[in-house]
Amino acid sequence: MNIQYVQGNPIFTAINKVPKQYPYLTEDLETDVIVIGGGVTGAIASYYFSENNINTVVLEKSRVGFGSSSVTTSLLQYELDQNLNVLTEAISVEDGIKAYKLGLKALKEIDNFIKKYGNNCDYEPKDTLLYTSQNIEKKEIYEEYKLRKENGLDVEFIDEKNNPFSFDLKAGVCSKLGGAQLDPYKYTHQLLDVACVNGVRVYENTEVVKINYEKEGVEVETNYGYKVKGKIIIVATGYDTRIFTNRNFGTMTTTFNIATKPIKNFNGWKNRVLIRDNSDPYNYLRTTGDNRIIIGGEDIEFRPQMLKEEVAYQKYSILENRLKAMFPKIKNVEIEFKYCGAFASTKDNLGFLGPDPNKKNLWYCLGYGANGILFAILGGMMLSKLFLGEKSEDLRLFKVDRFDN
Numbered sequence: 001m002n003i004q005y006v007q008g009n010p011i012f013t014a015i016n017k018v019p020k021q022y023p024y025l026t027e028d029l030e031t032d033v034i035v036i037g038g039g040v041t042g043a044i045a046s047y048y049f050s051e052n053n054i055n056t057v058v059l060e061k062s063r064v065g066f067g068s069s070s071v072t073t074s075l076l077q078y079e080l081d082q083n084l085n086v087l088t089e090a091i092s093v094e095d096g097i098k099a100y101k102l103g104l105k106a107l108k109e110i111d112n113f114i115k116k117y118g119n120n121c122d123y124e125p126k127d128t129l130l131y132t133s134q135n136i137e138k139k140e141i142y143e144e145y146k147l148r149k150e151n152g153l154d155v156e157f158i159d160e161k162n163n164p165f166s167f168d169l170k171a172g173v174c175s176k177l178g179g180a181q182l183d184p185y186k187y188t189h190q191l192l193d194v195a196c197v198n199g200v201r202v203y204e205n206t207e208v209v210k211i212n213y214e215k216e217g218v219e220v221e222t223n224y225g226y227k228v229k230g231k232i233i234i235v236a237t238g239y240d241t242r243i244f245t246n247r248n249f250g251t252m253t254t255t256f257n258i259a260t261k262p263i264k265n266f267n268g269w270k271n272r273v274l275i276r277d278n279s280d281p282y283n284y285l286r287t288t289g290d291n292r293i294i295i296g297g298e299d300i301e302f303r304p305q306m307l308k309e310e311v312a313y314q315k316y317s318i319l320e321n322r323l324k325a326m327f328p329k330i331k332n333v334e335i336e337f338k339y340c341g342a343f344a345s346t347k348d349n350l351g352f353l354g355p356d357p358n359k360k361n362l363w364y365c366l367g368y369g370a371n372g373i374l375f376a377i378l379g380g381m382m383l384s385k386l387f388l389g390e391k392s393e394d395l396r397l398f399k400v401d402r403f404d405n
């Protein structure tokens, strides 16, 4: 069954030219690691494996960066999608704080990458804001602030008295440089450029259709019959994992985004911080390198069939009204892009990184949950080291079978 993971007019593949095309596979190959999926996650994984001098091949069934990576808002934040005291059934506060700190480590990694290879992806470090406009949630936000503060995170509490934004805010936690934003399509290509210089071979229009698990390795068959042999495969296929496992990794929703045309002033939006409210489902906002605003949210249950246009248009219209109500001083707001697609959340808001419990040559790098790109970075770092025999204690948090039984 062909599942529709993205719908509408995605911003990032529309505002960018295709910087590079990769060939399709026309021969059999051997390598150490086969990364399946050429989205931002596959690009990150292949970059880290290549930085560790591990022979790597990337196979992408369509075009690089044209899957979910063409729509991700790429709100890169260390925090998770739910507050620590709400998450306690699925994760301890200690592990939650640990996940926050790993998020900061992943943000630092992106910063180092940009310093080393240049900023070709509109990367910008950012402060972040988590806020509520409901009196009833003030206490929860304050608790979240306190937990972060007590654990050494650089946060400030704001309320109605010192609200620097034009929208109604009863309580908020501002995290100093707690996030970043970038253009995920450009970032995917930049990572693959570097990976290719390191020796990675990338193939587009090359779908993996069958996997043969062998005693000491794995062989994948592709759509035109050519095969690639490797020691392991890394599943970086985003939300489509059906040919690898029956495992149900997360709860899928459809999330909606609209993006404006470039805007001249951002009155009422101090420092153009990354914004997330405390609603369920939450709304999220960022600006872009070319001065647009992206606002998202209004999530509904995901269905594999095409979503009816009128449902999507109703959601886009709610988002547009919300944006205009939050920032009445921003003039001439015109919406240019409207799109929606799948998003997967997990009980503890963390992704899945590591080997399959039953097949040692099948490894996953799945940025499900709150912070897809940051989890992919942690995956790239830890899985490349694991391949070399160095197991990180932190992989425990992302274990594939952690919710079994």
Ligand SMILES: Cc1cc2nc3c(=O)[nH]c(=O)nc-3n(C[C@H](O)[C@H](O)[C@H](O)COP(=O)(O)OP(=O)(O)OC[C@H]3O[C@@H](n4cnc5c(N)ncnc54)[C@H](O)[C@@H]3O)c2cc1C
Residues within 6 Å of the ligand: 006, 036, 037, 038, 039, 040, 041, 042, 059, 060, 061, 062, 063, 064, 065, 066, 067, 068, 069, 070, 071, 072, 073, 074, 075, 206, 207, 208, 209, 236, 237, 238, 239, 240, 243, 255, 256, 257, 296, 339, 340, 341, 342, 343, 344, 366, 367, 368, 369, 370, 371, 372, 373
């Ligand atoms: C509107 C919207 C906003 C979002 N915002 C965020 C956000 O702010 N933060 C966040 O974490 N997530 C967000 N998401 C989810 C986000 O899109 C994903 O987390 C992220 O982009 C996934 O990247 P990926 O590389 O894992 O997947 P993809 O970009 O989908 O890449 C997977 C690739 O694998 C390829 N593939 C699949 N099967 C095969 C096969 N058999 N053989 C070869 N190739 C194959 C696909 O063609 C695809 O290119 C959002 C989603 C939507 C719809």
